């Protein structure tokens with residue numbers, strides 16, 4: 001026995017290790033099952049799983065990678081929040097300072113490329129779920145949860161796009177939010193909106209329509225920046241987090257990764 | 262003497278390259294590009310068993326990589342693909358190429374196995390393995406590789422930061438983020454209330470409705486194409502052609518003023534475009550009936566409703582009569598399986614999806630704009 005493995009055994013037999021991990025080294029069936037069961041994170045998984053379900057070419061690991069990329073975004077995003085102030089005076093220059101002065105200024109790159117990667121990963125995940133017919137009973141509901149997650153993921157990317165407050169950001173959001181102006185009935189340039197009036201006074205106008213609700217103003221300005229910041233950093237991630245929990249829970253309740261009956 | 266021969270040769274070569282480039286620019290005109298994408302998808306689905314053979318896959322991979330790399334010598338093409346926010350597009354080509362291949366490869370093998378009465382690739386689904394170590398290690402490796410990949414990407418490429426936002430200085434073209442470029446492309450053919458609100462809403466509703474529409478019990482939990490041809494074909498049309506191909510459109514082929522440019526063409530902001538789009542009402546009243554566009558109502562209808570009656574009739578026919586015809590012809594078998602409500606929902610989603618290529622082709626071919634144009638109420642269709 002080498003020094004290292006003796007040291008390893010000594011650590012694993014000590015009280016500290018034992019207080020964290022309540023099972024022995026996962027070397028046999030029982031301790032391996034315990035390793036999964038007694039860990040809150042690993043416990044997302046069942047103890048045993050169908051052979052076909054863990055084949056990499058079946059799931060492409062894409063759901064897992066989408067989740068991992070979401071975690072990367074959370075971690076890098078929280079770190080970015082230390083440096084970034086969502087106001088028109090500071091936003092752009094905070095980002096500029098971040099790339100010029102901050103040690104390990106890779107944060108912003110990781111966050112941005114991670115977001116792109118998450119969009120691609122979630123599309124691929126949807127493609128594989130479709131191609132394996134895994135939305136069929138009993139997994140219909142989880143597919144619907146997935147569709148909502150897809151929409152929220154795109155909205156996360158979209159709201160984040162505005163935050164650097166550069167030309168790219170402002171005009172991409174301007175293009176996108178202009179569409180809200182044309183919402184039927186609710187947008188002031190939308191069909192039928194003119195019909196919503198009392199005694200000739202229009203009720204839907206630029207100052208209260210769907211676009212106004214989105215931007216908190218009639219143009220992409222300071223209010224829109226703050227609104228997108230809060231949506232991006234707090235509201236949407238929270239909802240996504242909850243829905244991912246539901247999604248994972250349902251995978252297990254629906255009988256695990258799908259397979260031929 | 263020697264010199265002049267060399268010069269002539271390189272000139273010829275350059276001419277050849279230019280000819281190829283302009284050929285590709287020509288092929289990338291919207292209608293050709295679109296028709297070729299559809300044809301490509303069709304050929305792939307029809308010949309998926311042969312076309313997913315590894316040798317074919319490798320050939321396509323190498324050919325695409327060579328063509329893409331050679332294209333990078335063109336300054337206009339290069340300027341598009343090296344935009345940091347366009348890297349995902351290149352990534353998308355490779356990842357979607359690979360995974361679509363992988364999915365259909367496994368479908369082909371499974372379909373073959375079923376015909377020969379052999380077990381599926383996913384068979385033996387009752388055999389269980391322990392999550393620790395078999396799954397957790399796979400996950401760990403996937404996470405590590407993903408992290409490494411992101412880090413390398415982050416070190417090599419800086420995230421873009423342009424000039425500070427300036428509400429008075431609109432860039433030309435102003436593009437949405439790449440993943441929404443398909444929707445932005447729809448704005449050319451539809452008014453914003455359809456392209457930006459209704460169609461995205463229908464995409465979401467349509468996706469969520471899939472499990473409730475598709476009552477085919479086969480193909481649950483394994484790769485197959487043969488057993489669910491209709492469903493998979495529809496999904497591929499919607500996802501690959503109407504979403505991904507339109508993103509490629511928006512990235513490579515749309516330049517200043519949202520005009521079309523070939524991939525190797527200089528984005529000239531001053532290129533004149535003489536386009537006079539025409540509405541159905543003009544075709545009907547002016548070209549067919551040889552009278553002016555009605556300016557007064559009739560039969561108690563406001564003039565704009567009377568004027569647009571032909572278009573309204575077309576829409577009613579498209580959304581309410583056509584489903585009935587489809588019900589008893591091409592979709593007969595499907596409809597019998599589905600029941601009324603499912604079929605009605607499916608057909609409406611199908612018709613909305615079909616409306617996109619229909620309006621695109623009408624625009625490209627005949628400069629056609631609105632079927633119904635009630636501009637008075639912003640109700641243009």
Ligand code: HEM
Pocket residue numbers: 059061062063064066067070122125126129134135139142143144145146147149150153244247251256257258259
């Ligand atoms: C934040 C986004 C998402 C995360 C983190 C996520 C995560 C996962 C994971 C880890 C799995 C296990 C199997 C696998 O990796 O393929 C899974 C399965 C599944 N996902 Fe997602 N997913 C997301 C979005 C979606 C979307 C957009 C859809 C569909 C529209 C979807 C539908 C499903 C279904 C139906 C299953 C069960 C598949 C089976 O049992 O074979 N999910 N998801």
